Amino acid sequence: MKYLLxxxxxxxxxxGQEQKPVEPVxxxxxxxxxxxxxxxxxxxxxxxxxxxxxxxxxxxxxxxRIRYHGNSIDVDVKYxxxxxxSGSYNASxxxxxxxxxxxxxxxxAQGRSSADGLKWFGPASNEVFSYGPALSGLEYNGVPNAYxxxxxxxxxxxxxxxxxxxxxxxxxxxxxxxxxxxxLQARIMNYNTMAHELKLGFTNSTEKTYIRQNNNRNYGxxxxxxxxxxxxxxxxxxxxxxxxxxxxxxxxxxxxxxxQSLLTPPSFDNAAGYLAxxxxxxxxxxxxxxxxxxxxxxxxxxxxxxxxxxTLKRQEYRKTRYxxxxxxxxxxxxxREGFKPYSANWPDGKLLDRETNxxxxxxxxxxxxxxxxGASRFSSSLNANMGLSTVWAGIxxxxxxxxxxxxxxxxxxxxxxxxxxxxxxxxxxxxxxxYLSNTTGQHFFFLPQGSLEATLQQLAxxxxxxxxxxxxxxxxxxGINQSYGYANLTTLSVDRATAYFPVTExxxxxxxxxxxxxxxxxxxxxxxxxxxxxxxxxxxxxxxxVAPLAQGNQLSLVNIGDHRTRGIxxxxxxxxxxxxxxxxxxxxxxxxxxxxxxxxxxxxxxQLALYxxxxxxxxxIEGMPMNVIVGSxxxxxxxxxxxxxxxxxPFPQKSxxxxxxxxxxxxxKYVNSLIYKRWTLNTSLEWKKGGEKWNGAQAILDxxxxxxxxxxxxxxxxxxFDGVKTDNSKNTKPVDFYDPKQPVYxxxxxxxxxxGVGEAYIQKxxxxxxxxxxxxxxxxxxxxxxxxxxxxxxxxxxxWTPYKGVDPEQQLFDLPGSQGLDYFxxxxxxxxxxxxxxxx
Numbered sequence: 001m002k003y004l005l006x007x008x009x010x011x012x013x014x015x016g017q018e019q020k021p022v023e024p025v026x027x028x029x030x031x032x033x034x035x036x037x038x039x040x041x042x043x044x045x046x047x048x049x050x051x052x053x054x055x056x057x058x059x060x061x062x063x064x065r066i067r068y069h070g071n072s073i074d075v076d077v078k079y080x081x082x083x084x085x086s087g088s089y090n091a092s093x094x095x096x097x098x099x100x101x102x103x104x105x106x107x108x109a110q111g112r113s114s115a116d117g118l119k120w121f122g123p124a125s126n127e128v129f130s131y132g133p134a135l136s137g138l139e140y141n142g143v144p145n146a147y148x149x150x151x152x153x154x155x156x157x158x159x160x161x162x163x164x165x166x167x168x169x170x171x172x173x174x175x176x177x178x179x180x181x182x183x184l185q186a187r188i189m190n191y192n193t194m195a196h197e198l199k200l201g202f203t204n205s206t207e208k209t210y211i212r213q214n215n216n217r218n219y220g221x222x223x224x225x226x227x228x229x230x231x232x233x234x235x236x237x238x239x240x241x242x243x244x245x246x247x248x249x250x251x252x253x254x255x256x257x258x259x260q261s262l263l264t265p266p267s268f269d270n271a272a273g274y275l276a277x278x279x280x281x282x283x284x285x286x287x288x289x290x291x292x293x294x295x296x297x298x299x300x301x302x303x304x305x306x307x308x309x310x311t312l313k314r315q316e317y318r319k320t321r322y323x324x325x326x327x328x329x330x331x332x333x334x335x336r337e338g339f340k341p342y343s344a345n346w347p348d349g350k351l352l353d354r355e356t357n358x359x360x361x362x363x364x365x366x367x368x369x370x371x372x373x374g375a376s377r378f379s380s381s382l383n384a385n386m387g388l389s390t391v392w393a394g395i396x397x398x399x400x401x402x403x404x405x406x407x408x409x410x411x412x413x414x415x416x417x418x419x420x421x422x423x424x425x426x427x428x429x430x431x432x433x434x435y436l437s438n439t440t441g442q443h444f445f446f447l448p449q450g451s452l453e454a455t456l457q458q459l460a461x462x463x464x465x466x467x468x469x470x471x472x473x474x475x476x477x478x479g480i481n482q483s484y485g486y487a488n489l490t491t492l493s494v495d496r497a498t499a500y501f502p503v504t505e506x507x508x509x510x511x512x513x514x515x516x517x518x519x520x521x522x523x524x525x526x527x528x529x530x531x532x533x534x535x536x537x538x539x540x541x542x543x544x545x546v547a548p549l550a551q552g553n554q555l556s557l558v559n560i561g562d563h564r565t566r567g568i569x570x571x572x573x574x575x576x577x578x579x580x581x582x583x584x585x586x587x588x589x590x591x592x593x594x595x596x597x598x599x600x601x602x603x604x605x606x607q608l609a610l611y612x613x614x615x616x617x618x619x620x621i622e623g624m625p626m627n628v629i630v631g632s633x634x635x636x637x638x639x640x641x642x643x644x645x646x647x648x649x650p651f652p653q654k655s656x657x658x659x660x661x662x663x664x665x666x667x668x669k670y671v672n673s674l675i676y677k678r679w680t681l682n683t684s685l686e687w688k689k690g691g692e693k694w695n696g697a698q699a700i701l702d703x704x705x706x707x708x709x710x711x712x713x714x715x716x717x718x719x720x721f722d723g724v725k726t727d728n729s730k731n732t733k734p735v736d737f738y739d740p741k742q743p744v745y746x747x748x749x750x751x752x753x754x755x756g757v758g759e760a761y762i763q764k765x766x767x768x769x770x771x772x773x774x775x776x777x778x779x780x781x782x783x784x785x786x787x788x789x790x791x792x793x794x795x796x797x798x799x800w801t802p803y804k805g806v807d808p809e810q811q812l813f814d815l816p817g818s819q820g821l822d823y824f825x826x827x828x829x830x831x832x833x834x835x836x837x838x839x840x
Contacts, residue, residue, distance in 0.1 A: 081195075087184040087840055094833030096175035098210045099796060101827050102262065102697055102805050105711025106166035109135050109153060110265035110283060112744040120154075123147040123268060126284045130265040130705040131714070131744050138164040138267075146276040147283075153267060166266035171257055171290045172210050175829070179205040190228075197226040203241075210829065211254060213294040217244045235311040241304070247294075248301035248335045250483070251501050252813040257290045259498075259824040262697070263704055264290075280342040288344045298351070301335040321368045331358040331481070337501075345498050352503065354397040358481040362389040380417040383431075387411070393481040395505050402505050404480040408437035414449070423457040435475040440514045447473040468523035475514040478546050478557060486815050487548035487555055490609040494616050494696060494755035497823060504555045506548060513544040513559050532573040540565040547610060547620065560608055560620050561601040567594030586673045593666035596626035611818040615656065616694060616758050618820050629660035629694050629820050631758025642723030648733035649748070650721055652757045660762040662820030665690030678779070680791075684772040693765040695805050696823040699756040702749040709804075710749050714738035765808035765820075767801040770794075787839040795831040 066073065111120040111132020120138060121127035124147065133155075140150040142160035153164055181203045188196040201222040208215050220241040227234050247253055260282075264270055268283040274292035275281055282289040309327035314320075338351035364387040372379045387410045395402040414431025433447040451470035459465045478484075485502035492500055518541040525534045543562045548555060568591075575586040601608075601622035607630070609617040616631040632652045635643040642650045667688050674681045701707035705714075718734040725731050738747040745751060776791030801808055807828035812818035814826070 082189040084187045084189060085185070086187075087182070089180070089182050089838045090835065091180040092178070092833055092835035094177045094179075094831050096177060096210055096829045096831045098172040099828040099830045100799055100801075100806055102701060103708035104262065104266070104701070104706055105130070105708050106266045107134055107136075107711050108132055108705065108714075109138060109164065109267035113738075113740045113742060113747075115741075117740045120152075120267070122152055123281075123283045126286060128284050128286050128704060129744055129750075130267075131738065131747070132265075132267070135164045135166055135267060140164065147281065148269070148272065164267060167264075167269040167271075169261050169264040169266075169268070169270045169290075171212055171261040171294075172827075173208075173212050175208055175210040177205065177207040177833075179203075193228065194226070195228055197224075199224045210827075211257065211294075212291070214246045214254070216246070218242070231314055233311075233313045233315065235309075235313070237307075237309045237311075239305070239307045243301075243303040245301040247297070247299045248337050249814060250335070250485070251337050253293075253299070253337065255813055255824045255826060256288075256498060257293050258826055259697075259700070260288045260293065261290045262701060262824070263287060263706055265706065278342075280344075282344070284344075286344055293339065293343070297338070297340055299336050299338060302333070304330075304332045306330040319370045319372075321366075321370070323366045325362075325364045327360075327362050329358075329360045329362075332356065350501060352397055352399075352501070354395070356396075356481075356483075357394045358392070360389065360391040360481075362387060364388075377420050378417065380415065383412075383414045383416065385412045391480055395483070397503060399503055400505070402507075404509055406437055406439045406477070406480050406509065408435065408477075410435050412449075425455040425457070427451075427453040433474065435514065437477060437514070439480070439509045440477060440512055442475075442514055444475045444514065444516075447475060449473065462528045464525075464527050466523070466525040466527070468521070470523075471520045472518075474517045474519075476517065477512070477514050478509065480509050484548040484555065484557070486611070486813070487550040489813075490612060490614060490617055491550050491552075492613055494613045494699075494823070495753065497613060504550070504553060506555050506557050509557060512546060512557055515545050516543045517541070518543075530574060530576055532571075534569075534571045536569040538565075538567055538569075547605075547608065549605075549608065558605060559602055560605045561622070562599045563596060563626055564599055565594055565596045565626075567592065582677060584675045588671045590669040590671075591666060592669075594663075596663060598622050598624055598626060611812060611815060612821050613823075616696065616755060616821075618662070618818070619658075621658065624658065625661055625663050627662055627817070627820055628658050629662060629692065629758075629762065630656050631659050631694065632755075633657035633659050633759040634757060637724050637728065642721060644721055644723040644725050644731035644733070646725075646733075648721065648731070648735040649751065650723060652752065652759075657759075659759045660692035660694060660820065662691050662693060662765065664688050678777050680774075680776045680778075682772065682774045682776075683770070685768070685770055687768045689766055691765045691808075692762050692820065693803060693805075693808050694758060694821055695761045695763050695803070696755065696821065697805055697825070698763075698822075699761045700754055700824075702756065703754045705749070714747070763804060764802045767799060767803070767808055769799045769807075770797045773797060785838055785840050787837075789837040790835070792832070792834045795833075796828050797830065799828075 108130055109120050109132040110122060110127050110130050111118065112127065112129045113119075113131065118131070118133040120132045124145070137156050138153040139156050139159040140148075140162045141152050141154050141158070142162070143151040145151060150162060151159070153159075156163070181201070183201045184199070186198045187194055199222070201220075203218070203220040205218045206215070207217075218241070220239065222237075222239040224235065224237040226236075249255070261270065264287070265283055270282075270289050270291055273281050274289040274295060280289055280292045282292065307327065307329045309325065311323065311325045313323040333354075333356040335354045336351060337354060339346040339349060341347065341349035343349065364385065366383070366385045368381055368383040370379065370381040388407070389410075390407045391405070393402075393404045410433065412431055412433045414429060416427070416429045418428075419426040428451075430450040431448070433444075433449060435444040435447065449472040451468065453466065453468045456465045483502075484506050485504060488502045488504055489497075489500050519538065521536055521538040523534070523536050525532070527533070541562070541564045544559045545561060545563060546557050547560045549558045570591040571588060573586065573588045575584070577584040598620055599622070601620060605620065606622050608620040609630075610620055610627060611618045617629075618627040619630040620626075621628060621630075633656075634650050635653050637643055645651045667686065669687075670683075670685045672681075672683045698707060698709070702710045705711075714737055716737040719737065720734050721731055723731045735748075737749075749756070772793065772795055774791055774793040776789055778787055778789040780787055796807075799807055805822055806825050808822075810822070810825040810828055812821040812823055812825060
């Protein structure tokens with residue numbers, strides 16, 4: 001009966017808590033009497049003092065029972081504890097092909113000019129040029145040899161009648177990649193609140209890359225456990241990943257394979273075999289057969305990754321939130337990089353076994369106190385954060401042993417206040433950071449940060465306006481667990497690029513000034529239900545930037561000076577649900593433009609080579625944009641006209657000059673999404689205007705006579721270069737681009753050396769590309785599987801560019817920051833694929 005009374009009193013007890021009743025009679029005997037007498041209904045004031053309502057879980061949950069004991073009423077839900085399982089499986093299968101590549105000539109054979117005119121010189125002669133006679137005038141002699149089972153090439157009519165034909169020596173194939181991912185989540189809910197959570201995730205991928213005899217495999221495991229113990233949230237996480245690559249490209253190995261396939265004369269077939277006895281079979285002992293480089297080379301790259309973290313967090317306790325996070329990470333990499341014996345540049349072979357071992361430990365604590373006042377119009381919070389990290393890094397390659405260690409402390413204290421009144425919202429955030437480490441002699445105790453945001457709702461019917469200002473400073477250092485061996489390439493000329501084999505790493509990270517960043521930004525946003533507009537103006541100043549410097553056999557990091565970047569980002573978004581649940585669409589157009597400038601170069605480091613080669617590179621030059629291209633340039637007169645030598649050809653200057661700027665004028669992106677019932681179509685386009693690139697691959701292909709350009713123009717005769725002679729008179733001397741009666745080194749493309757004149761190969765790097773197209777459809781189910789989605793997608797489908805090479809977005813040896821340089825950069829990948837996603 002007492003439980004029935006408690007239930008009947010429930011609404012009165014809730015309402016009564018808002019009143020100030022007369023002090024009731026407090027008698028245990030009276031309460032017992034009321035509880036035992038079914039005919040007496042307790043008064044309202046007695047219930048107020050007697051009962052305390054406790055509802056476990058949400059009020060919308062099914063009620064299991066109502067319990068009365070002491071001075072409380074407990075309402076229990078029907079299912080206080082629940083086990084909830086969910087997960088997903090994703091898989092994709094894609095077919096990939098090499099994208100845009102340089103055009104090659106298929107008309108002329110291996111050989112060169114001679115006293116008797118154009119003559120075929122075959123592999124036995126170790127000829128490197130393809131300036132021989134036309135293939136249409138050659139046939140085989142029918143006498144097999146070590147290089148061709150059909151025999152040598154002879155003039156038509158002097159052989160067996162089997163006419164010569166061009167070979168396609170592409171090293172590419174159709175690639176196939178398969179990726180899958182499985183995730184499982186189990187939750188134990190206690191009164192509709194997470195009590196325990198376990199997550200497991202598996203990933204696996206295999207790829208037969210577009211380069212023959214080159215495959216990649218990757219797999220990963222992630223697991224986490226979280227538990228809510230009273231007021232504390234505890235979380236444990238662990239992840240493991242392993243990657244296996246058949247070849248490392250740290251030394252540009254795959255780029256060299258690609259280079260050798262392009263340089264092969266059209267009269268030689270690499271695929272006919274890569275061995276001649278026990279030695280390499282190639283068109284010259286100064287060149288490699290790409291299949292020889294790839295086959296059984298013993299190369300590999302294995303990466304392993306382990307990350308464990310432990311988190312303790314209290315979301316809110318009397319308006320105080322605090323957390324403690326610890327993590328430990330281990331990364332190991334083992335690789336064998338090299339070339340087999342009988343390789344062109346390494347007759348005795350060259351191998352490097354390299355191992356890196358990186359470990360890091362980090363602990364971070366955060367405390368935040370929040371206060372509300374002024375009828376909840378004002379709220380403020382004080383946040384304090386402090387972190388300690390230690391990184392150990394080691395590089396071992398059998399020749400040299402490098403060990404580094406850095407311990408750094410970072411802290412931040414910030415005050416945030418918010419104001420809400422009617423349609424106005426203001427947010428002010430001010431703070432300060434500190435940074436200290438054992439590898440820099442500086443201590444940063446004042447790194448201010450601040451931002452102010454204002455939101456005006458209903459500025460006009462349906463329109464909101466947001467304005468923002470921000471400023472921040474930070475001190476950063478170069479990562480000690482990164483390799484800077486790429487700087488060794490800047491000690492080699494373009495002609496010697498095939499000898500690139502980085503071994504040396506930086507000696508130390510100690511004693512450098514930390515790089516200081518000062519970023520300021522102004523933002524504006526205007527939004528309505530269908531239309532939105534955002535704009536950002538930013539200014540970034542960087543002082544005491546750091547770059548690697550290679551000198552002889554030494555590699556060191558140095559402070560090179562200051563630079564700034566000023567830019568603007570604009571975005572317009574339009575979304576319209578014409579028929580909700582049937583058809584909707586969104587469009588977003590983004591515009592970005594920026595300008596960079598080196599404002600100060602440290603003494604001795606002006607014109608420092610950043611990426612590239614000793615005679616063609618991007619450089620650090622005071623007063624110039626970042627990463628300008630420096631190389632050989634034409635000699636010009638006072639009016640900019642070409643200076644022409646007595647032989648009728650222009651000639652280069654003796655010193656290196658700035659010849660190009662890779663920075664774009666602007667970039668425009670367009671993203672579109674169309675949804676019709678369960679169908680979704682997403683597209684993404686990008687247009688880059690401006691920016692230049694050095695086409696070093698074109699220069700080398702021209703020099704050896706395998707480019708389509710050298711094939712098409714070698715018959716040009718009587719050409720007069722527009723320019724002036726050294727006496728400033730107009731040039732009138734005609735030249736033949738390739739005179740068969742002259743030595744091969746006198747033609748238009750060989751006379752300047754393998755890399756040519758850098759300025760002649762600076763090309764526009766604008767592009768317009770369709771990045772992605774994806775079409776998907778989903779199904780829903782009531783039991784078991786909740787959602788199944790399948791789709792097809794295309795990536796890098798189309799590319800329009802005036803650049804005469806691979807996709808100009810590709811980078812030198814895959815090095816980030818090397819934009820502006822192309823020395824047999826690998827082609828971009830065109831992908832068509834399908835995927836399926838299952839959620840349960």
